[in-house]
Amino acid sequence: MGQFFDSIPEDLILWIRKQEVFWVATAPLSPDGHVNVSSKGVKGTFHVVDGNRVWYQDLSGSGIETISHLRENGRITILFNAFEGGPKIARLFGKGVSYEFGTPEYDQYIPTSERLPGSRAVIVIDVHKVGTSCGWGVPLYKFVSHRPTLNSWASKFEAKDLAIPPPASPEELQNGGKIADRGMKRFWRLFNAQSIDGLDGLLVANVTPKRAESGDWKASSEKVDLKQLMGVxxxxxxxxxxxxxxxxxxxxxxxxxxxxxxxxxxxxxxxxxxxxxxxxxxxxxxxx
CATH class of the missing domain: 1.20.5 (Single alpha-helices involved in coiled-coils or other helix-helix interfaces)
Structure with a gap:
């Protein structure tokens, strides 16, 4: 039988920190709007502050649904599934807010040394209800490795941004400075400006003069052992x-x-x- 809690139990926090993937669900207020579910799986992006607050580092992608929905109504649910060991499903219901790259709040949560390539925002969720259920219908899977593709792709785009000289005047600084044709900020402006329902997406990260000074992602991210994968x-x-x-x-x-x-x-x-x-x-x- 399912159980509900007003905060995340300590044993569940320990279990959550061991998971390799989670899902994020949000929706706009419009009855005709699109409900969104996004999978997240880059190691080290999800964090539990305490039983009623969690946050994760939101990495770049072709959509901006979660940030758009949170700005409109704040509703969000995080889902975890057990793919190994005993069956379990955990849902974290809460209200969320996004702090974009280039804001002071973002820097408080993600210092430069811990920022992953392509990180565009931090999503902070105040959890008001937690639900657990059996998860008997969830299949068993063996975890192999995290994919390095997203970090590698984002690193190349941000390298283009770093190759552009910093703003040379106050006017240029106010407009966000020059941007690379194939850089991350150009990508944000093209693909992360609005949700598929027309809600505002990124408002700061795509125009901030702040530069992504994150180092080589390989220093802190896992690599895929191609020989091992070939064997598998x-x-x-x-x-x-x-x-x-x-x-x-x-x-x-x-x-x-x-x-x-x-x-x-x-x-x-x-x-x-x-x-x-x-x-x-x-x-x-x-x-x-």
């Missing part, structure tokens, strides 16, 4: 090669069959042409 998926690769071999053999057999059929049709055609020519000559000779 070796059987799948072998099966794929076998399947391709079967397809190739089948294709060769089909080509051979088509060739035989074409040869038979051509032979029959030539035979009929030869018979017709002989018949014409016989008729012609009868008139001579």
């Amino acid at each position: 998926h070796k059987e799948k690769q072998v099966n794929l090669k076998t399947a391709r071999s079967v397809v190739d053999v089948g294709r060769m057999n089909l080509q051979l069959l088509i060739g035989i059929l074409i040869g038979m049709m051509l032979h029959a055609f030539l035979a009929r042409v030869g018979y017709f020519g002989l018949h014409v000559r016989q008729i012609s000779n009868s008139f001579l």
Whole structure:
């Protein structure tokens, strides 16, 4: 049976800190608006302050739904699932607020040394209700590793931003300074300005003159052992090669069959042409 609490129990806090992935659910006030669910899984981004406050580092992506919804109404739910060990589901219901990159509040939560590439905001949630349930329907999965792709991609974009000279005048500073054509701030302006329902997205991070001075992400982020992953998926690769071999053999057999059929049709055609020519000559000779 499900249980509800007014704050996160201590044993649940310990369990939450061991999880590798969580989900965030928000929605606009409009009945026609789109309810959003986002998965989050970069290690070290989720933090528990105490039983009634949590926060996470919001990394860049092609959407801005969570921040837009929080600015409008503040409602948010965080979901955790147990994929290993005993079954469990935990939901954190609360009111959230976002502090964008370039604000003093952001710096209080995320110092430069702990900032991940592409970090655009910190999402702070005041939890007023916690729900747990059995989770018997959740399948078992074995955790392999976090993906390095997002950090790697964001690092390249932020490197473009750092290559641009800082603002040279107060006017340029007020307008956010120059931005790189393929930099992160350009990406924020293009893809993170509004939600899919037209609600405001980023308002500060995309125009702030503050520069992303985070160091090389590889110093603190996990790397994927490609050799290990190749070993994990070796059987799948072998099966794929076998399947391709079967397809190739089948294709060769089909080509051979088509060739035989074409040869038979051509032979029959030539035979009929030869018979017709002989018949014409016989008729012609009868008139001579």
